[in-house]
Amino acid sequence: MTARPGNGPPFAQRPMTTKRENSKTGVAAEDPAGWLDDHGAILFQFAFGRLKNRELAEDLVQETMLSAVRSLSSFRADSSIRTWLIGILKNKIIDHLRQTRRAAALGIADADGFEETVLQRDFNRYGIWNRFLSNWAANPEELLEHDQLLAIFKECLEGLPEKARQAYLLKNFDAQESDEICNILGITTSHLWVLLHRARHGLRDCIEKRWSPIEDE
Amino acid sequence: MTSKLHTFLSALSCEQYTRLLSRSLDSKLSFSERLSFYTHHILCVVCRRYRRQILLIERMAQKVAGADYAKDKQERAGSAGGELSAEARERIESELSRELATRCNKPNG
Incomplete structure (x- = not known):
């Protein structure tokens, strides 16, 4: 993870070589206002697939987007915004597993037969x-x-x-x-x-x- | 000494073989483990097939995991788990715009 130079070109002026734009609005993908439309469903499916819990998955999508907004400056343009968001979501999921591990009664002979x-x-x-x-x-x-x-x-x-x-x-x-x-x-x-x-x-x-x-x- | 010799020479059971196989994918086996693993491997055709299948499944996992992140290339709609509920969408939408608003009001962005 190399830091982006502070005096680099602003997002909007960067040449767009890939289809990383919101096709509907023409807004650059880095504009968080379009995230929910563009990536909400995928993020939700990812979280739901891991945790099998609708409410929890929705909460984690929300947390992911909020922390992404807060750390937008650490986004590197060489990955897609979605890959970046999924990366954040993955960490949220792992954090969640970490937090609930005790409550989850981790008997090795868990009663799954x-x-x-x-x-x-x-x-x-x-x-x-x-x-x-x-x-x-x-x-x-x-x-x-x-x-x-x-x-x-x-x-x-x-x-x-x-x-x-x-x-x-x-x-x-x-x-x-x-x-x-x-x-x-x-x-x-x-x-x-x-x-x-x-x-x-x-x-x-x-x-x-x-x-x-x-x-x- | 006799017991060590015994360990070397006695073949693993098939069940032990499958356990060792799985562990070999996660960590390095000891010398004696490798030796008894290999001995059983030579002798048991069913376990050889089992191993081939397990290794194939590991590769499937790699492939599927890789595809997980290439999803943005092929938009897949309506897959397992469905969509965010309207309620959640609304909530996230408002949280997000609130966050964006505070962000823009800060002197240094």
């Missing part, structure tokens, strides 16, 4: 597979191009136990370090490993069930 339903069902009492896995990931490059498969991935992510989902999102979507995730969620490293293992195992199971081409092979 996941251990019984997925992890234990897959292995017998000696820890050996109970079933034979089909070889559906033989062509990763090809599979990654399937929009349908990626859509299923997203659905499956939604269906994970909440704690595991948060840990997985922080790890893989927010690229947080393990120590930092433990800090945010208020858990130990070994708890984090259990949560991430649950998330991955659950995702695999869910994707396998939902993706029909798997059965064709």
Whole structure:
């Protein structure tokens, strides 16, 4: 993060090389008056997707826009205003998780029944597979191009136990370090490993069930 | 000594393999962990498939996460979660304009 030189050109005089303008009004994207129209819905969806709580998501969108206005000078024109706003929103979400971690009763054996339903069902009492896995990931490059498969991935992510989902999102979507995730969620490293293992195992199971081409092979 | 030798030679259970696999994505495994992981990897075709699937899913996550931030390129309407409620919009609108007003009235902007 390099600071913008104080005597640089004002926003309005900068050459607009990209479509970072409000197409409706022609106002520069940095004008906060248009933010709600331009980015409100996306920010809300992002927050709602993470927290699953409408009121909370709305509050965080509001907080995001207000802090963005206050720190407008730290916005760098080489990212889009939306990316910048989402960055602020992400920090708000993480702050929220941090604040609520105690109230959230973070038992590692939280009552989601996941251990019984997925992890234990897959292995017998000696820890050996109970079933034979089909070889559906033989062509990763090809599979990654399937929009349908990626859509299923997203659905499956939604269906994970909440704690595991948060840990997985922080790890893989927010690229947080393990120590930092433990800090945010208020858990130990070994708890984090259990949560991430649950998330991955659950995702695999869910994707396998939902993706029909798997059965064709 | 015997117990260490035992650890080296005894294969992991498949369940332990899946746990180690997941952990290897988050931290570095110890030498003996890697050794027993690899031994099991060679011996167990189901776990090899499992690993390939898990690694694919990690890449899916990367791809989806990347797309999350490219959203402004392709406006997606009416997706999960819906819209801000009219009430919230109004509230944010007024808070925002109030904030903007105070900002403009400050001598140094």
